[in-house]
Amino acid sequence: LKPGSTIGQTFVANFAGLNGVELALSQTKEQDNQTATGVLTLHLRTSPTAKEDIATASFPFSQVPKSGFYRFIFTPQKDSLQKYYYFSLEVQGGFPIEVGRAPREVYLDGSSYRNENPYDESQLTFLLDYEPKSLVNGLLIQGVQWLWYLIIGFFLFILPGFAILLWSKVKIFDTKNVLISETSDKQNESKPTNILINTIIVIGLSAGISVALYPLLFLLTDLVGLHLGKAYAWTPGIAAIIYLLFLTYKKKLVLSFSSFKIKLSPSFIFHPEVVAFFVIVLIVFSRFWVIRNLEGAMWGDGYQHTVVLQLFLNNHGLFNSWLPFSNVDTFTYHFGFHSAAAVFAWLTGLKARFATLWTGQLLNILAIIAIYPMAIRISKNRWGGVFAITIAGLLTPMPMFYTNWGRYTQLAGQVILPIALVVTWGLLDKNRKLNWREIIITGIIWAGLGLSHYRVLIFGVLGILAYLITHLSWKTWKPLLVNLAKISFTSGILFLPWFIRVFSGNIMHLFSAQLIKLPSQNPTLAQSYINIGQIDTYLPYWVWLLMFIGIGTALWQRKRWAATLAVWVLLLFIAANPAWINLPGTNSLSNFAIFIAAYIPAAWFGGMLFADIALTIKPKWIVNPIITLLILVLAIYNAPNRIREIQPTQYAMLTRPDVLAGEWIQINTPPDSVFWINSLTAFVNARVGADGGWWLPLSANRLASVHPLNTDFEQPLPQTQKEMDSRLAELLQIQGQVDAPEVFELMNQRNITHIYIGQQHGTVNYNGTTLNPALFVQSNKYHLIYHQDAVWVFEVKP
Template sequence: MHHLTLTPGRRALLAGLLCAGAAALTNPLGRLCIIIPLLLIAPGYLVERAAPTSRLPALVRLALWMSLSLSLVALLYLWLSVARLPLSDPLLWGMAALLALASLAAAWRDLGPTPNPRLPTPDSRLLTPSLLLLAIFAITLWARLIQVEGLALPAWVDSVHHALMVRVAAETGMAPISLRPYLPVDDLPYHWGYHVFTATLMRLSGLRLPEAMIISGQILNALCGIAVAGMARYLWRRPIAGVGAAIAVGLISIMPAYYVSWGRYTQLCGLLMLPGLAIAWGEALRAGGRWRWAIAALLLAGLSLVHFRVLLFALALLAAQAAVWAAGQPLSVLRSCLLAALATGLGVAVITAPWIWLLARRALLPALASDGGLAGGGSYNALNAGLLWSRQNELLIAVGLLGAWLGLRRRVGAAAITLIWVALLAVEANPWLIVYLTPGAGALLLIWGLRRRSLPAGLAGVGLLLINPRTVALPYLWLITNDVLVISLFVPLGVLTGGAAALLYDALPSARRWPRATATITAAAALALAGWGAYDQRGVLNQNTVAATPADRAAITWAAANTPPDARFLVNSIGWLGPVKRGTDGGWWLLPLAGRWTTAPPVLYTYGSPDYVRYVQAIEAAVADYQPGQEQAILDLIASERITYIYLGAKGGALTPELFVGRPGFRTVYQEGGVTIIAVGDR
């Protein structure tokens, strides 16, 4: 009768079920609180639980579950799309119900009087760090939700095309590889793992698209601190490292909190997955086994669908982990591990073959055939010193360097792994650094070869010496820029800061003489630091990147209900990246939210045919370059493009209501909160 015994864990599970049932009956936001853990934790929990893996701390397992879940959702959509099998509502709800039942049954068994032997054994000494982490996460989540209070629509440029992709995924039940009927774009080579996850959340919870993006985005943002905490806990093998990392990432670092100002939801999702991948890779290196390598393959495959740049960051991290692990390993172990890693890579290629082929055909080959190829540089890749040293980054970098120094002194592998990883990231963003590093490596190899009288080593050393700044010039790569690297440094900085906290705590004399008092004082100090960080981040949302107001949201709702589906809207636009323009106000959101054609579509139009791209850019330029006295050019544009409505939002732009009001053929049909919609012709 053990399956009916009510242990404390099972009582907590039943209480959670009652709360979940009550939340599901309230509103879509309450249902979101159920769907988030169902999609973000349950799939990974079931897969990791079924694998014959070793005992890992609960925090580490949670980071692994989140990464696995995001990967599995993305891979499910990939192969359903390849099979042309939409994830219809009945199929989606059926799969969600089965997932819920399976995870509840597994949790009931694991929480019983005879728990799963692979689960970590509870340790009363870890109670304080666990409760402290829970409190830190609660503070972080509260801070993230306060930061978006009053935000009508997601901010900046990326959010607009993210919203369109989420809408397409929700409506079709497939990966948003085609953006029709909204944009004439097919075989879109843009990572979409985040979008199918958010679309699934939206469909199951009933939330509207803006809330699904904003609220779930802030929840994922808060969970980033927990994921990095799990990575720090795993690498440093100390619970306090997780606490320090959670505070650093969630409440001290300006990133990833500032991501909300840019709508960087896809990169955020990718970085949320990265710690779980590092944990899985570390376990595969340490203990081997088909299941461990298979989990690593699933995570790599899923990450390629969520964010390709973060995948490159992850490969650098895996290389750093492998390099530190390989030191001192016998040749036979290295050989078998290399074969397993190659098999893992082959498995990733097979799992994601349709996606890899699409990327190669639509992105890689055209880039190689272009004049510049993959080369980048210029101002686009310039290091933004203000971004690097913004807010509390000086403090975090100092504490991170302290953690690295302490770790190296004690020969802790986590410090070496993180430092090597950061160095490799710098090389990825600045490939020209290679030609400054190879001569030194060549000199060392040449000396070693001469001392050992090894001709191959000596020749290799000479070859490396020949690769130097005078003989080879390596360009930047457009795929990875210094700014993208800088805004991702919160992950290694969080790991190093967590290590510093753990090593400093261990060094306290009072930790051994008065452990309970020291733990209490440390917890109080950590909570005080977390509270200060939350207060400091309260204004993290940059109002200059917010284009839409609540009045715009109301106007878009009116337009969706009171204009025909084939309505064509003239909206304001302004320069952004070269010939690509962006909207200036809520009118830019008409396509993803109301399904209405606009003169400034989401920037994913650049993946359309060359003729279509030139067509859109000509229209956008005519609006963005408008100056007083060029009224006839705008009127000609309205006539040639069969414009039926003009949307002029609260944020304003080059076009104003005064340009049209009073002219024959223009009639104001909506005017609220600074938003004006003008009908053209007899409408």
């Protein structure tokens, strides 16, 4: 930094009360040998284009450290939470000074500036300081917001399922252990039904039922031409409240929550459900904390699911046309997550990009709690359930890592899957004729699972097959198969309208082709499905070991449900690798999809094994304190590790600079503009975006050259367009021939009017050559119309 010039940086304040910037400064050799008399001044503004300072800070040039951080203190900005700022540093008199800097990719929400112009190849090395009181107040405000989202989540994803659970009068647990529902006999119908509730079991069961319910509501109303919008969000929760009030008013229901019957005593903190709630609080915090500064869901999946959600919101329900994002006119993709995100968006008023994020994190939490009922069932000990959710929530990378990928549809299916298995197995275990309520609730769960994720539905079907393998006998085959047929028929009828609709898209064709294809017919693609990388990416080695020891123990001790789960795990791996037994269908179920779901059986078997070990501890009075201490230590130690799993610099496409660029583009470019963006080849011959340019249809209401990938499941792009895009990407991105006549011929055919280079410069999930802004600047055939932070927008001259 020389006298008469400025160096600056844009950034986003992550907390309230911004009151200082620390910069890495060092003296130059020239300064070492002379007496400095100048002043360093930092100017804080709302943006690089703003002319007015909102705060300043200065200090004498002579106080510059030889090497280190120096703090510029200014008036606290009490409302700085999540705000975008720009600071510039200038020298008045004195001598040059060195300012530390870092590579561009280490910080997403800004870039360095020289003389008020972006220098987007680097970031300044800086730290932000906050006034403690304002910082705490800001965190409290965020905490209230999180609590509000949890309340809405409870209204949407717990209450409806709880009411249905009570209505169905389903009893699937031993009364000596936990009683979910007990139906009074005919002689005592006038007496109220007493229900002792293990709170966490009920939350898990209710979550699975609720998440399964919403896609069914969207589908059934769509069949009769109704698109209810916000009524989808309000109706189930209000109906549930009315039903519960009705039961209470008629004195037909007396609820007794075990969690709230615990006596306040020194042993209170050692109660399993108290410990479980503490673990859940840590899980909630870890899931919410990591997304508070994100601008949208991450990776390609995050973008695609946000597009589908936006279409749900635009159409007030299900849709056929993908306009304005694509000309595709069918929708056959599984939509359980999107229906959940839509009702959450309608109640919170959040934009689609934020509703996708927050719904995904709520389902991440519920997917862990949904593990609890089965864990209790196979371990017959509450500590088994507590340890199971600790494993899945805080001791393993999955499902926390789903946030990096935006893999929310599979997550929605995995909220329902454990509940589908535990309820169905529990009912089939009864070896009697199921009543119509039991059949309906089970049908709802399975139909909702099918609508939420097709592959996870296969997981569930294999779970039923595993149950038949381990439970079918000459004495039980008739009622078992009859009950299973009734459940299958009910869920099939509910799913049938969507199954018919799926034939209008490309998904069924793709699945059929995969199902009949042998690995030898497509070895390259098959190998890509088989390769899984390092297994500790999915679970730590010790958790894998715990799972396999648990499987061995279950088989040795002949625990029937646990053995059934062991058979289920085996069937999953066979289904993903049918070549093991010389069967087709190698690509229909990927190893990746199974390995990222391995936290489910790992938690179940780990919890069971943990419970078995706990029973051997003597004397008995010391069991709960020892287990409590162990679980709390593991949970608290590993919670920061889970938070560190989230890596926006590697996976986030949409950043604050992209959002600001989108707002500018929406105002300053024609509505019919089409933007060429950074892209890469994925899944053999598809193209996907690699930075914030892919988000332009959402951030700027302008078309990008790369469509959402899931439109290929509906109607594949014409081969000629794929070839044009591939060739244009080769010329512009790989070869850098931005002035070649062929480039303009192809851009004219594709109606390309602008070039967009996002903050991440095409490096998300890609290490190859990307669009080079310097080449477009040097050409006289492009006009630079926007350059702020690391975002560049060029207009193609006619």
